Amino acid sequence: MKLKPFVSADKVVLNLESGSQGDILKQLMLPLVKVGNMIANEEEFLSDLITRENEVTTVMENGIAFPHARSEAVNRLCLVVGLAPDGIQFSPEKGNTSKVIFLIGVPSFAPTAHIPILQSLATFAKDEVRLEKLLAAKTPAQAVKVLATYKG
């Protein structure tokens, strides 16, 4: 599936700062809040994300994280890309640090809408060459270009 329709420069966070899981998720949610119509209730979405994360971790073995949640607070399917080239600890029980975090918001009325995106991103995350290119991005536009040209 092509990722192009879901990625845009205003939904890329370069240089994520380390902190608690909640702090990192808030940094990733910020672009969605700025857009205005993506999230109806920030706190509810954050709570749903943490609940989902506690159910089964969304961090892959290589440290790439895919926090996502089906939530009443999400109005539209959305994706935010967060980069932390030095690595940050996203999941306390996981030893690996995360350099790339993909936040996916899933509206509760379409609970499987994100599955093709998740599949595509998971395949992308296993490709070390592309990951390096993504992490080398100096601007949001460069990060978008790496993801948008991926045809996983």
Next chain:
Amino acid sequence: MSEVIPLLEKLQNLEITLNEAEILHGDRPEVDDLKKKCQDIRRQIDTDALARYDRLSRHGLSVVKIINDMCMGCHMIIPKGDLNRMTSGKEDAICPNCGRYLIL
């Protein structure tokens, strides 16, 4: 019928989570735990309802929401009369068009 829908919804959510976990983790222990949880819920559900759920699942969601009187499975408007009868328990909460279970 109405009492089985929350269980089917729970099963559906858990199976979606299982699908997500299989995509991200393959066959790791976390995935096995989820499979066991799904089996536990399946044991609590009547076989006819479960068979219907599985049949519907082959074509997407089996249990869907209603938004603005619209079934979120087939996107058809459900007549008010049907909705009233479903809410009052006189009619099964099933979409008259696509047959999916409805969350009232």
